[in-house]
Amino acid sequence: MTMYSIIYALQMFLRILSAAIFVYWILTFLRFNNRFVEILARFIYPFVRPFRRPAMWVMRRTGLPFDFTLWFAMIGINIVGELLNMLYWRVFFASGIF
Numbered sequence: 001m002t003m004y005s006i007i008y009a010l011q012m013f014l015r016i017l018s019a020a021i022f023v024y025w026i027l028t029f030l031r032f033n034n035r036f037v038e039i040l041a042r043f044i045y046p047f048v049r050p051f052r053r054p055a056m057w058v059m060r061r062t063g064l065p066f067d068f069t070l071w072f073a074m075i076g077i078n079i080v081g082e083l084l085n086m087l088y089w090r091v092f093f094a095s096g097i098f
Helices: 005-027 035-064 071-091
Strands: none
Touching: 005 035, 005 071, 035 071
């Protein structure tokens, strides 16, 4: 397995995770509460949990009644995806390996 395949698989996983967070946000916003929402919650919460504390801090500081946890998680996932992309291009193409 090449390094490109590993990074591509990680980026695809991050895209799927980002889409799952967005679908979960839409379904909870529309007040759906069924088995599919529970499965999505079980899938995304291990990745969303680290962003809970900063989101609560923002809520307390600003006094806004909105939960920014999912939004912060989406931003974090996009940053990690971009870092993977930069890592791939800088390490393999800037160094002259390929």
